[in-house]
Amino acid sequence: MLPTRDQQLAIQARLNMLLGAEIYDALFLGFECGVIFEDIAHVSVPTEDAAAAIDVQYPWQVAIAVESIIKLPIKSVHILPRNYPNV
DSSP states (O other): OOOOHHHHHHHHHHHHHHHHHIIIIIIITTTEEEEEEETTTEESSOOHHHHHHHHHHHHHHHHHHHHHHHHSSSOOEEEEEETTOOO
16 A cells, blocks of 8 residues: 555654654655555655664654554554665
8 A cells, every 4th residue: 555645744744743843854854655565664764864763763653653644553664765775
């Protein structure tokens, strides 16, 4: 499943609300929720540093935000930088 544009914007707004503008602006600008397969959400962010920080500090907040908008259980989040090569 791929979130619609409206769902994407709602997920971003939910993250902004959960984390606050300072953290959202520092790490999540350019955040995009990609494919949701089974109970795993694949998301991308602009930089490797942001991906690493989110993966360590905020994976559950991302899962909660995605789950609350798409109404499907999310048990894991894979966070990759946008320029990550497809291998």
